[in-house]
Amino acid sequence: MANVLKKIYIALIFIFLYAPMAVLIVLSFNASKSRSKWGGFTLKWYGKLLSDSSIMEALFTTLALALLSALISTFIGTIAALAITGMKKSTRTLMMGITNIPMLNAEIVTGISLMLLFIFFNVKFGFTTILLAHITFNIPYVILSVLPRIKQLNPSAYEAAMDLGASPFKAFFKVVFPDILPGVFSGLLMAFTMSIDDFIITHFTKGAGVDTLSTKIYSQVRKGIDPKMYALSSVIFVTVLILLILVNILPNSGKKVKEKK
Amino acid sequence: MKNKFVKWLSLPYAFWSIAFVIIPLLMVFYFGLTDKSGKFTLSNIMSISLPVHFKSLLIALLLSLISTVICLLLSYPLAMILSSMNSSGNSKLMILIFVLPMWMNFLLRTLAWQTLLENEGVINTILRAVHLPALKIINTPYAIVFGMIYNFLPFMVLPIYNVLCKIDKNLLNAARDLGANEVQTFMKVTLPLSVPGIISGITMVFVPALTTFVISDLLGGSKILLIGNVIEQEFTLNSNWNLGSGLSIVLMLFIVISMIITAIFDKDGEGSAL
Numbered sequence: 344m345a346n347v348l349k350k351i352y353i354a355l356i357f358i359f360l361y362a363p364m365a366v367l368i369v370l371s372f373n374a375s376k377s378r379s380k381w382g383g384f385t386l387k388w389y390g391k392l393l394s395d396s397s398i399m400e401a402l403f404t405t406l407a408l409a410l411l412s413a414l415i416s417t418f419i420g421t422i423a424a425l426a427i428t429g430m431k432k433s434t435r436t437l438m439m440g441i442t443n444i445p446m447l448n449a450e451i452v453t454g455i456s457l458m459l460l461f462i463f464f465n466v467k468f469g470f471t472t473i474l475l476a477h478i479t480f481n482i483p484y485v486i487l488s489v490l491p492r493i494k495q496l497n498p499s500a501y502e503a504a505m506d507l508g509a510s511p512f513k514a515f516f517k518v519v520f521p522d523i524l525p526g527v528f529s530g531l532l533m534a535f536t537m538s539i540d541d542f543i544i545t546h547f548t549k550g551a552g553v554d555t556l557s558t559k560i561y562s563q564v565r566k567g568i569d570p571k572m573y574a575l576s577s578v579i580f581v582t583v584l585i586l587l588i589l590v591n592i593l594p595n596s597g598k599k600v601k602e603k604k
Numbered sequence: 605m606k607n608k609f610v611k612w613l614s615l616p617y618a619f620w621s622i623a624f625v626i627i628p629l630l631m632v633f634y635f636g637l638t639d640k641s642g643k644f645t646l647s648n649i650m651s652i653s654l655p656v657h658f659k660s661l662l663i664a665l666l667l668s669l670i671s672t673v674i675c676l677l678l679s680y681p682l683a684m685i686l687s688s689m690n691s692s693g694n695s696k697l698m699i700l701i702f703v704l705p706m707w708m709n710f711l712l713r714t715l716a717w718q719t720l721l722e723n724e725g726v727i728n729t730i731l732r733a734v735h736l737p738a739l740k741i742i743n744t745p746y747a748i749v750f751g752m753i754y755n756f757l758p759f760m761v762l763p764i765y766n767v768l769c770k771i772d773k774n775l776l777n778a779a780r781d782l783g784a785n786e787v788q789t790f791m792k793v794t795l796p797l798s799v800p801g802i803i804s805g806i807t808m809v810f811v812p813a814l815t816t817f818v819i820s821d822l823l824g825g826s827k828i829l830l831i832g833n834v835i836e837q838e839f840t841l842n843s844n845w846n847l848g849s850g851l852s853i854v855l856m857l858f859i860v861i862s863m864i865i866t867a868i869f870d871k872d873g874e875g876s877a878l
Contacts, residue, residue, distance in 0.1 A: 349685045356682055357701075359754065363716030364708055366726070370719070378719045419616050426614030438614065441621045444629075447807060447863050449815035451832055452852050455839055456628035459635055459849065479624040482617065533703075540706040542818065547839065560711045564822065568715065576708050583707040587700055 371573035388574040405555040409538035412477035417531045420485025442483045454547030468550030476548040485530035492526030636849035648850020664830040668813035671752035679760040687768035702758035743825030751819040759808035767801030807862045
């Protein structure tokens with residue numbers, strides 16, 4: 344009985360979280376442009392998607408921003424995490440405090456503070472300002488996912504490699520790096536996801552003429568969302584879903600089969 | 605790993621933090637404490653006492669408190685159920701289930717609730733079909749609370765889930781062996797040990813809920829102004845950066861209070877968020 348109740352509870356929360364996805368996927372097949380009327384089934388929004396140059400441009404900007412900011416923040420964040428582990432306690436606490444600022448601060452404050460910085464130093468708003476902002480809020484996610492991995496490292500392994508004649512550089516890439524790689528990778532993925540989903544900070548740091556998918560959607564809220572946007576998000580969502588299933592469930596099920604033997 | 609070279613590795617990050625975290629925050633204080641001609645003034649901060657500003661702050665506080673409490677009440681049982689299922693090591697999968705929605709745009713996800721909550725929307729059609737009274741919540745504060753809970757629930761579930769998974773099962777068994785019943789075990793062992801996760805979850809929900817302008821914009825029918833909406837309008841519509849910064853300083857006061865509370869409970873300084 345208790346087990347049934349637990350399952351019902353999880354199912355209800357699951358429906359709550361995923362109902363909007365279902366709505367958006369249904370809307371992407373809706374022939375009517377209205378969000379509240381069903382005008383019959385159509386595939387036309389998918390068909391017109393590729394030829395809509397302004398949406399394609401926004402998609403490209405979004406992906407370029409996510410990829411660049413994820414790579415740069417992963418690099419800066421990973422080497423920072425390595426350095427933070429070796430620091431004195433007081434310096435480490437200070438560094439972690441600073442790392443927590445963008446995590447705990449309100450996005451609107453982070454957004455306007457960067458906007459004011461760019462205004463004050465007369466930086467032209469555009470792709471670069473958004474990129475700088477995205478790297479800034481992504482680095483903490485990388486640090487927080489790499490740090491636990493470094494803590495689990497056996498320091499003797501690195502020293503042993505050095506004793507056996509490896510250069511510090513070689514010892515790092517042969518011994519340390521493979522061990523922290525899962526943390527680096529999940530940091531990269533987290534940074535990429537946060538960048539794709541960001542609206543608020545982009546809203547304050549973008550210039551006229553540059554749009555990500557988020558800011559484009561926001562500008563359409565009043566006049567009505569272009570249904571091609573529903574089609575595009577459905578494509579992205581289903582692609583990611585399939586990728587996640589391939590990456591996470593297939594290897595796991597293989598493991599379980601082995602364990603049973 | 606404690607050679608000199610490693611220490612230099614923190615330089616890019618230290619430089620980045622100063623340039624893009626510390627200095628920008630100082631900018632907020634600079635603009636907030638000066639007028640358009642650059643003279644020192646407190647009027648931007650004091651403008652929070654204007655009825656229209658003060659009301660928006662009060663509504664934001666009220667709605668974000670309600671959503672935080674509901675998030676906590678929904679998340680704790682969920683995190684307990686999920687952590688009890690954790691024996692097979694599928695925690696990664698659970699986290700993915702909460703991260704996956706982020707791949708569908710945040711604005712579109714919130715807008716989808718309009719379709720669901722509208723007076724002639726999906727939920728009301730279902731309610732009418734089973735002869736229940738329809739909900740009239742779109743464009744009201746209730747819809748904003750709904751949107752806040754929807755968007756920030758994962759931030760409450762994940763930290764609580766993380767601390768619950770770390771609790772040593774032997775402690776629970778020991779409590780039972782010593783004669784505690786389920787309720788006593790929960791009240792005396794599980795709940796106190798999960799406080800850091802609860803606190804971390806509360807700040808992770810309260811701060812974005814208090815400061816949002818998007819959710820109120822999309823679900824409140826732009827009739828209800830939260831403090832976030834007021835600040836956003838000062839920056840984008842009125843280009844009054846000084847006033848906007850002054851109100852942001854007031855907002856940051858509340859954020860700093862919640863940061864201090866988190867720091868007290870989160871002694872490792874690691875954050876148990878993700």
